[in-house]
Amino acid sequence: MVTKHKFIKNILFSLLILVIVLFAVFPFAQMISTSLKYSWDWGNPSLVPLKINWESYGELLGLSQNIKDLPESVQILLEETPDLTKEQKEAIIAKYRDTGDVFPFGEYFLNSLLFASSSAFISLIIAILGAYSFSRMEYKGRKVIQRGVLFVYMFGGILLLIPLYKVSVALGLAGTQGGTILSILIIYVVQTLPVCLYMLGNYFRTIPFSIEEAAFIEGLNHFQTIWKIIIPLSISAIATVYIYAFMIAWNEYLYASVFLKSYKDIYTLSIGLKSLFVSKNAIWDRIMAASMLTALPVVVLFLLIQKHLTGGMTSGGVKE
Amino acid sequence: MKGTLQQQQARLGVRLISPAVIIIGLLIIYPVFYNLYLSFHSVKLSGESRFVGLSNYAAVIGDAEFWRAFLSTALYVFFTTVGTTLFGLIVALAMNKEFPGQGLVRSLLLLPYIAPVISVVFAWQFFFDPVNGIFMHLMVDKWGLYAERFNLIRSPQYALWVAIIFSIWKNFPFTYLMILSRLQAIDQNLYEAAEIDGCTGIKKFFYITLPEIYFVLGSIVLMRIIWNMNKFEDIYLLTDNVKTLPIYTYFKAFTGALDMGQGSAISIIQFAILISFIILYVKKVLKW
Numbered sequence: 001m002v003t004k005h006k007f008i009k010n011i012l013f014s015l016l017i018l019v020i021v022l023f024a025v026f027p028f029a030q031m032i033s034t035s036l037k038y039s040w041d042w043g044n045p046s047l048v049p050l051k052i053n054w055e056s057y058g059e060l061l062g063l064s065q066n067i068k069d070l071p072e073s074v075q076i077l078l079e080e081t082p083d084l085t086k087e088q089k090e091a092i093i094a095k096y097r098d099t100g101d102v103f104p105f106g107e108y109f110l111n112s113l114l115f116a117s118s119s120a121f122i123s124l125i126i127a128i129l130g131a132y133s134f135s136r137m138e139y140k141g142r143k144v145i146q147r148g149v150l151f152v153y154m155f156g157g158i159l160l161l162i163p164l165y166k167v168s169v170a171l172g173l174a175g176t177q178g179g180t181i182l183s184i185l186i187i188y189v190v191q192t193l194p195v196c197l198y199m200l201g202n203y204f205r206t207i208p209f210s211i212e213e214a215a216f217i218e219g220l221n222h223f224q225t226i227w228k229i230i231i232p233l234s235i236s237a238i239a240t241v242y243i244y245a246f247m248i249a250w251n252e253y254l255y256a257s258v259f260l261k262s263y264k265d266i267y268t269l270s271i272g273l274k275s276l277f278v279s280k281n282a283i284w285d286r287i288m289a290a291s292m293l294t295a296l297p298v299v300v301l302f303l304l305i306q307k308h309l310t311g312g313m314t315s316g317g318v319k320e
Numbered sequence: 321m322k323g324t325l326q327q328q329q330a331r332l333g334v335r336l337i338s339p340a341v342i343i344i345g346l347l348i349i350y351p352v353f354y355n356l357y358l359s360f361h362s363v364k365l366s367g368e369s370r371f372v373g374l375s376n377y378a379a380v381i382g383d384a385e386f387w388r389a390f391l392s393t394a395l396y397v398f399f400t401t402v403g404t405t406l407f408g409l410i411v412a413l414a415m416n417k418e419f420p421g422q423g424l425v426r427s428l429l430l431l432p433y434i435a436p437v438i439s440v441v442f443a444w445q446f447f448f449d450p451v452n453g454i455f456m457h458l459m460v461d462k463w464g465l466y467a468e469r470f471n472l473i474r475s476p477q478y479a480l481w482v483a484i485i486f487s488i489w490k491n492f493p494f495t496y497l498m499i500l501s502r503l504q505a506i507d508q509n510l511y512e513a514a515e516i517d518g519c520t521g522i523k524k525f526f527y528i529t530l531p532e533i534y535f536v537l538g539s540i541v542l543m544r545i546i547w548n549m550n551k552f553e554d555i556y557l558l559t560d561n562v563k564t565l566p567i568y569t570y571f572k573a574f575t576g577a578l579d580m581g582q583g584s585a586i587s588i589i590q591f592a593i594l595i596s597f598i599i600l601y602v603k604k605v606l607k608w
Contacts, residue, residue, distance in 0.1 A: 013417070017425060020411055023489065024429050027443040030454075034446055042452040130340035137333030138326065145337060152348050154594070156550020158566040159587045162573050162580050163351035163358060169365055190347040197340060222332055251436040253553045258574055270438040274557060277442065284452065287442045295439035302434045306427060 031295075035288035042284055056289035060105040105290060107265075108272035112250055113297075115268055119188035120245035124238065126189070127196035132226055134197075135204040136212075146201065149194045157191075157254045165258055177263050184259050188252065192245035199244070203237040204230065240305045247298050269294050359584035369581075376585035386586065389568035392480060393549060393590075396564055400487040401544040405537065407488055408495025413529075415496065416503045433493035437553045444486055444558060448473040479561035486558055487548065495540050502536040503529070538606050542598065549594055565590045 033047040035057070041050050134146045164187060165174065173179030207230065215225045231238065253270040260266055267275070273294065277287050359376055361369040380386050411429065415422070432440070448455050450469040459465045472478045510528050519527065552566045563571070565586060573583025 013414070013419070016410075016414055017419065020414065021425055021428055024432055024493070027440055027447065027489075028431055028435070030447055031440075031443040034443075043457075045454045045457045126339045126343065129336040133333045133336035137329050137336075139330035139333045142333070142337075145341060149344075152344060154546055154598070155348060155352055155591070156546075156552075156566065158550060158552055158569050159355060159591055160348065160351045161570075162583050162587065163354040164347065166358065166363070166365070166580065167351070167354070186343075186347065190343050193340060193343060222336075247434065251438075251553075253438060253557065254570075270436065273438050273442075284446060288446070291439040291442050295435045298434055298436060299431065302430070303427065306430070 028295075031288045031291050034284055035292050037285060039285065053285060056285040057293075059286065060103065060289055060293060062106055103276055103286065103290070104272070105293070108267050108269045109293070111266050112268040112270070115184060115188060116246045116249035119185050119249050120192060120242050122185070123189045123192040123196050123245050124242050127193060127200050127241070128226065128231070128238070130197050131200035131204055132222075132230060135201045136209075149197050149201075152194050161254060161258060164255075168259070174259065177266060180259055180263055181266060184255065187255050187259075188249040191252070191255075192248050195248070196241050196245055199241050200234070200237065203234050207233055243301045243305050246301065250298055355584050356588055358581060359588045361581050363580040363584070365578055365580070372581070376581045377589070380582055380585050380589065385563075386568065389563045389565050392562060393564040395480060396484060396487075396551075396555070396562070397545055397548045399484045400491070400548045401541055403484065403488040404491045404495050404544055405541055408492045408540070409499055409537070411492060411496040412499035412503055415500055429496070430493045432490050437490070437557055440490070441486075441557045444482075445473055448482065473559050474561055476561050479559045483555050483558055483562045487551070487554055490554060491544070491547075495544070498536055498540050499533060502533050506532045535606070542601055542606070545597070545601075546594065549590070 029047055033049060034042065036052050036054070037044075037049040038051060038053045041053075044050065134142050164183075168174040168179070168183045171179075173183045211233070212225050212229055215229050220228065251270065252268070253274070256268050256271045257274070260268065260271060273287075273290055277283070277290075358369065360371060360373060362372045362376075363369045415426070415429075447453050448471065450456050450471045455472065456466075456469040460467075460469050473482050506529065510532075511524055514524050514528055550566060551564070552570065555562050555564055556567050556570070569583045569586045569590070572586060573580045
């Protein structure tokens with residue numbers, strides 16, 4: 001009797017876990033599945049494509065020709081005129097491609113990468129100095145700063161958006177592409193800075209002070225200690241914080257949508273995807289492939305640091 | 321520049337923290353006050369702003385659309401907070417047991433939380449798509465719950481609920497991790513003692529587990545309320561038919577008439593509501 005009861009309990013428990021996992025990953029399964037389906041297969045509720053279609057990935061990554069956007073008559077012409085040279089064919093394709101909207105996925109990807117990696121880097125440097133300061137040194141106002149750091153997350157993005165944009169316009173930054181880049185970079189730094197300070201501060205406090213004391217006796221000054229002792233000792237925490245800051249900037253939409261609006265060349269992935277996929281009926285496969293490729297770097301980075309990140313997150317160092 | 325060693329250290333400490341303090345001061349603290357200033361002015365994007373007293377606030381409060389946005393925000397915040405916390409608690413209790421494949425499940429469960437919003441909204445839209453989506457396939461063709469296919473995510477009636485479920489899906493991983501780490505810190509002797517006294521599973525939950533995690537639950541709920549009240553992307557990118565206060569502010573300030581003065585006023589009102597709520601909550605629930 002007891003074993004039977006336990007058996008049923010185990011089954012129910014497994015079911016519960018299964019349901020939870022399905023709920024969490026279903027949209028991702030949907031994404032992969034649709035990105036690999038041909039358009040005639042979209043209405044099919046099964047997640048397994050009847051025939052695998054790599055075209056949309058090839059197209060986004062610039063590997064394959066974007067034939068699909070060409071008018072049908074031109075496609076027929078291209079297929080049924082065997083005596084066209086390769087150059088001639090390419091010229092025809094290029095001519096028609098200019099009129100359709102080509103998805104500059106690679107360009108947006110690069111923009112996102114540059115914004116996210118550089119703002120996270122600046123934020124990290126400032127945060128290392130700041131966190132070292134309030135976790136190690138004594139001065140007036142230290143506690144206020146230390147506690148106030150997370151308090152600033154009560155101010156949601158929308159509260160700061162209007163004044164920051166107004167200031168950027170008044171300073172003449174929003175009027176030029178260079179100024180806009182600078183504005184967005186600074187904004188991303190400030191968005192990630194508090195959480196970096198908090199997480200690093202928590203970590204630095206766990207490093208025994210005696211190690212630094214030894215360094216001081218050896219004649220190192222504070223900067224040398226940070227460079228030669230603190231940073232090497234906390235390199236995994238620093239990498240974690242960097243990736244976390246990178247993710248915040250990579251995922252950001254609100255500020256990008258306002259500041260970058262009239263600068264198509266510096267669109268990030270989030271506003272690029274949103275603006276290009278307004279009408280979606282014909283291009284679900286491309287949308288899903290782009291979604292996959294946008295999520296991929298973050299997911300990969302995350303899996304690398306998962307252990308450290310979940311620790312940092314649960315100690316309260318988070319931002320949304 | 322001499323002084324004692326302590327004074328020297330203090331000076332260096334201030335110098336090291338100052339870039340961070342200056343940046344946060346200039347780009348977070350100052351804009352909050354500037355926003356307050358703007359809310360009392362008629363604001364042009366470039367050029368002079370004119371002082372108009374409380375008329376922005378009067379215009380906002382007299383606007384029926386503001387109250388609709390207010391109601392949407394209240395519903396959104398309430399149901400997402402309750403839903404995320406309850407679901408997170410269930411998942412945490414389940415993940416607190418050991419089972420084969422737990423490491424993999426752990427990683428999979430974090431995906432919704434870490435994936436960029438923009439990369440997951442399209443999959444959700446496809447799921448509810450009237451032509452191709454599985455949801456309508458099940459509801460209409462399989463189970464016959466609706467007479468015909470329609471776009472659930474765009475319908476004014478259902479869009480808010482889709483946004484709420486989306487938010488629960490997106491944020492439960494964080495909640496469950498926070499609860500789980502507290503669960504794992506509970507002293508196992510408490511449970512053993514309870515068993516000796518004859519407590520069953522449910523009693524153990526209510527008399528030991530729940531009091532032990534009360535504080536962390538309280539903090540999670542508070543954070544959820546703050547974050548979800550300020551939420552923009554999770555709603556705006558998913559559906560065009562839900563207008564919470566941040567989205568209403570965005571539309572007021574950056575589309576159409578570009579009324580930044582009124583936009584500021586809305587965001588100040590929203591902030592005031594949030595702050596009063598937080599103070600009340602911290603006193604009553606967290607008992608600080």
